[in-house]
Amino acid sequence: MASDMTLYWVSGGAPCWRAMICLEEKGLSGYNSKMLSLDNKDQKSDEVLQINPRGQMPTFKHGNVVANESLAICLYLENTFKNQGTKLLPDDPAQQALVLQRAVESQNIREKAVFGVLSYFFGTKPEDRTEALLEERKKACHEELQIWEGYLAKFGDGSYIAGKDFTLADACAWPFLGVLVHMGFNLSQYPHLANYYDLVKDRPSVQAAWPPLWKGTPDKDTLKDI
């Protein structure tokens, strides 16, 4: 069933990880997996640009269906394979709203915690870097993570991001934590998030989609003092 599906992705891209987790959770692990190299600019090849004009990863194709926003891919997989594998979107309206809210909202972790601080180190010219700028980015990062720490605290340890079950919200939010930790962020500053990270880390879908270029290499230390 998954043989007519293709996912183009890059190692370590959290949005790609989201899609890959959903593919695994829905029992679609037999998809055609095309890992691209950013170094080779594979994502700007004609093959990709034809179906994805921005050349951003991931890109997904299922028969004549194309989707290349990770959230759209995840929603498509859940809606199309509703009764297969893990139920990623609950039927109960209140639960469903919470899952959708957290799934969309997780983009804030990317913007404020991942990119916000990483762009200080990688995206800011040395002459533009100041202690004040770093402090501003750190503050936004910690304010964001504190919000998620609060969400988890309300449910108690052992719960997922939107309650007792693994859902679309986890597939969308967790990969950003995966990137933060890989970049050296000390998640033990947030005990509930640290527990949650561990809870999801060893899930088969997450492990199956673990960035291959990270395996066998130590985590970075870019964010160790954040």
Added chain:
Amino acid sequence: MASDMTLYWVSGGAPCWRAMICLEEKGLSGYNSKMLSLDNKDQKSDEVLQINPRGQMPTFKHGNVVANESLAICLYLENTFKNQGTKLLPDDPAQQALVLQRAVESQNIREKAVFGVLSYFFGTKPEDRTEALLEERKKACHEELQIWEGYLAKFGDGSYIAGKDFTLADACAWPFLGVLVHMGFNLSQYPHLANYYDLVKDRPSVQAAWPPLWKGTPDKDTLKDI
């Protein structure tokens, strides 16, 4: 039915417009409408922060359901009132994937065309402004709009953003065009987008949710040379 719904919003906020269009399209115009003033920092009031820790607009409450990401609100409304009003998400998998893709992807119009160029004028300190920076932002803006012009060109005039019917993709994408035009952007550079803008502009849901602070005041000219 809509009397147990409350939407907190600000005039001219495209994400708020998205939610309001969906409420209208689903026949839920009787919701409690709370327009907040950014000048008064209403969005940081205790009433709002209790259900929306970032204090970003919109915020939506329906009984015990809370959602404050516009896309989550729109998806919740469609899923909960599936058989009521306009069908915003088609059943056909390929059509549905396209609508989801365009709905999520429309965030790029906000980032590159709306914020990208507006932040040059409003968010960049005068001493940091350069012709090169403006050109870079303009280029990103036009590249983005060209992608959407291409989408519409494929369908032909008179079509909506994902085909012959008005969908969630229009509710999500059009408000950004509304903001661009209000800020003086000359949309006639993109004939298909200009036609599409006109097609949707007079739709009752769009008019009902038209930013009240724009009414009776001329459009701005900030983006007239972009």
